[in-house]
Amino acid sequence: MSATRAAQTFAGASNGGRGDTLVEVNNLKMYFPITEGILIQTHAGFVKAVDGISFMIKKGETLGLVGESGCGKTTTGRCILQLENPTAGEIKFDGVELTSLDARQLRDVRRKIQVIFQDPYSSLNPRMKVGDIIGEPMYVHGLEPDKEKRRKRVRELLTTCGLRPEMDDRYPHEMSGGQRQRVGIARALALEPEFIICDEPVSALDVSIQAQVINLLEDLRDKFNLTYLFIAHDLSVVRHLCHRVAVMYLGKIVELAECDELYDNPMHPYTKALLSAVPVPDPEIEEERQRIIVSGEIPSPINPPSGCVFNPRCSIAADGCRGEVPVLRELKPGHWVACPEV
């Protein structure tokens, strides 16, 4: 309940002149059941991949979602894409509740929400030519029924994404990782979406190619007025690209703030530890700076710690942290922290 209230307040928060709310997630929960036995199946518990998170994204804004692996970043993205059926919570896109739509209504909404996957090798059908991969969605949604026009449009999109137009005749395996990722981006753009979920779009690429793809994503955002949910674990990439950042830990958002505010003035102990893990490209500063090492392993999402999920590893944990689940509090305008001790 409290999380829902918090999210409603986000919607009212001022945000540097960007537009209206496009995506709103309220108290989203995604529990995966664990079953035991083959003939008689019994529920052995749940993996609480996403456990009651709320945020909103404004039109034209890029929200970064960071956290270590297994914290539920990707699952959050998949829930918004309706690839998973969330256990509870609301996902509103442009005011429309997605979880209650029927198949046909969902088809229309899907045009507007697209995804760029992490792995450029497995996200393209190896049996289809690049031109078909990008052209197929246009054909299915009736955007470009004419074959010649569709081909022209595909070639335009390839050019937009920094590929040569004649590459539409290639198979994905005839291209490099960076080129394939550009094809994945072109496919996402084929339906002229408003909102794109970038699920670690550069973490499978070489560093040199990463920069090119990031720049491409930035250019496209400006050109087509796109809104991104940028899921990543590379904090410097997130800082470069995002307007606001949400930090996730074990299925919960622990801190959410404007990008520079979060990087310059992190408040949650987990965020501090996460940011201190980013290497500094100056060996002298790198040598001297104090790193915060978090002890222990990330707890199992099947049986998370009571109270604040970070309390067993937290340096400032008090007795109260084991009892009550902390609520996101607005400590500064637009800076939300889920920790009672700061």
Added chain:
Amino acid sequence: MAVSEVAAEGIVLEDSRDTFGQKVWDLVRRKPLGAAGAFVVLFLLVIALLADFITVYDPVKNSYDSMHVPPNAEHWMGTDQFGRDILTRIIYGARTALLVGFVASFIGSTLGLMLGVTSAYFGGRFDLIFQRIMDIFMSFPLIIMALAVVSIMGTGTDKVIFAIMIPFIPRCARVVRASALAVREIPYVDAARTLGFNHKRIILRHMVPNVMAPYLIMLTSFMGQAILLEASLSYLGLGVQEPTPAWGLMLQGGAEEYAESAPWIPIFPGLAITIGVFAFNLLGDAVRDTLDPRLRSQ
């Protein structure tokens, strides 16, 4: 990581743009046995198609002047108890064998392909129930299953094809499903869903093309089995009926009575069955080795 491993293991076939001639030569060099099998299959195909032009005798008409003639210059493989030329009947029998083999294995494994991929794609309860039905079908031995179908529907070439096809469906469906389950988890299927494609399109355009390797392996290995099954059913009197020339039927007519007095009557159709099935099996093995990269390096 797991996903890219699956892709690397070649559920996804990499397309190499060699010319057909290069591919054939490559196959002969790397898989001489498979190439020999393919050659025999092609040979059977040619004689089956050209049967009317390469034979001089009538395969069906009885000739009481020339019964039990041993192999000689006129009748290379001799004649049977009704005076029909055995070589002619074997050539025409190849027609029956290949027709039954190709049609039954193609329809059987294609239906299996569709059912297997559909079952894997929808998953959950549908998959569970569907797989148990397949299990029931699989619990019948091939020949018993075919016997049951023939005794319900009657005999004849078309019924034999149907009888042989039925037990192939669950076998292919199960193998294909295993691959399709892996394909379903690859992000391009998720991508297809987020692009708003319907189930039919995702199954036919995005999943089926990526499980062609196990499908082709099953298809080729079924061909030999289908020919053998057709021969067995015909031998048992449940398959193709006289006077249609069929290898199993020729054995049935000749084996018991003439094994000693006129051994050429059962020997030649027996050899035809053996060579035909052997060729298809060699071809099937070669196809499997080529398409399954886990075996490729060995």
